[in-house]
Amino acid sequence: MAMERFAPSALNTALEDLDRSFAHLPEFTAEVQGQDRMLGVLRETAARLGDNFPYFHPLYAGQMLKPPHPLARAAYALATWINPNNHALDGGRASSAMEKEAVAELAAMFGWNQHLGHLSSGGTMANLEALWVAGQLQPGQAIAASSQAHYTHERISGVLHLPFAKVDADDHGRLNCQALERRLEQGGIGCVVATLGTTGVGAVDPLPEILKLRERYGFRLHVDSAYGGYFRLAGNLAPATRAAYDLIGEADSIVIDPHKHGLQPYGCGCVLFRDPAVGRLYKHESPYTYFSSHELHLGEISLECSRPGASAVALWATQRLLPTVPGGEFAQGLEASRRAALTFAARLKDDPRFVVPFDPELDIIVWAPRAPSASESSGLSQRIFDLAAEQQLHLALIHLPVSIFRAAWPDLQADQPTIVCLRSVLMKPEHESWLDRIYAILGSTTDAARST
Structure with a gap:
């Protein structure tokens, strides 16, 4: 989290620059009610916010939640x-x-x-x-x-x-x-x-x-x-x-x-x-709003x-x-996420405990634990999901039609129309270097889920 320390000092410097933009105005001081109690409330707020999944961490590999860039946080706060x-x-x-x-x-x-x-x-x-x-x-x-x-x-x-x-x-x-x-x-x-x-x-x-x-x-x-x-x-x-x-x-x-x-x-x-x-198609009249400029x-x-x-x-x-151009630093982060998804999918496909219905096109991977039937596989997915979370690996679940597994899993007993699958979104560039850790936790929790 070292990058996060960038924001406060840089933000303070930018705020000083912003203040100078309005230095020509007459001096005044705004009243801030409850200023003496602000720190206490903020610390209470931080404690409440701690009751969240660690979306910023590479072990969070569930939904498509990606931390904002520190500059984006600072610029938003500045505004x-x-x-x-x-x-x-x-x-x-x-x-x-x-x-x-x-x-x-x-x-x-x-x-x-x-x-x-x-x-x-x-x-x-x-x-x-x-x-x-x-x-x-x-x-x-x-x-x-x-x-x-x-x-x-x-x-x-x-x-x-x-x-x-x-x-x-x-x-x-x-x-x-x-x-x-x-x-x-x-x-x-x-x-x-x-x-x-x-x-x-x-x-x-x-x-x-x-x-x-x-x-x-x-x-x-x-x-x-x-x-x-x-x-x-x-x-x-x-x-x-x-x-x-x-x-x-x-x-x-x-x-x-x-x-x-x-x-x-x-x-x-x-x-x-x-x-x-x-x-x-948007044309409308608002005589009190759009009066300051013809732009x-x-x-x-x-x-x-x-x-x-x-x-x-x-x-x-x-x-x-980070300009949005091919080959740039921003684009390289996307490519790292894509590589992580391909690598993770390849390891899952080589593991007899799992079935991957198709290769990822972007950075989302779906897979199912191998079992005789769709219902048994679905139950295993839920147990793996719960056990992995206890080990701080946060995955996601998705219901998919059994037909999606037709080619990759021909002997699956389709005793129900859908199958509960495990799902990961490897959208943080850091995921690429955390795959060994992620896979180790997945493997141990899968074995534990099968033994229960």
């Missing part, structure tokens, strides 16, 4: 001294400019020199905006997404009063294009959601094939890469995965979450539109109103330190 609101330039002039610059860098990562976009509270709100635009352009038409796509797409469709078509996934958790075409033939599909990095198994939908279907059926294409978008920069993807990322710029809209792989505090999502003209106010192209300018400041600062 809270101003507390800008990026809805209108009146509330966040500097931070709005920083948001536009940071978002433009994300758009450029996908090959877009022109775009419309902004930050949001997270992927859910960003996807809501993308599907809202799709619904405005294709009124009453259905949204189609894979059965392995994030559940919010179906929920968002309900909020927007749009029909939703759930399309089967293949045995690797990717959208099944044959099933999609059968549904397209029935008509009524206005937008197809392609997921580049499903949050369950890390699958990347076959974008080249989906784009060919778009040529025939004319639907709007939205790419949900909230989790996987940054892997566009990784140089060690499999050929089929690389082919999908190379074409991501052909989408009509893209969502990416900087608070996942982008090293940002929650919540920081981003929605991007290839055609800036969709901004006309674009971010609230004029967002469904959200008040939004923390601190998120934009933190992202801007992080991208200044």
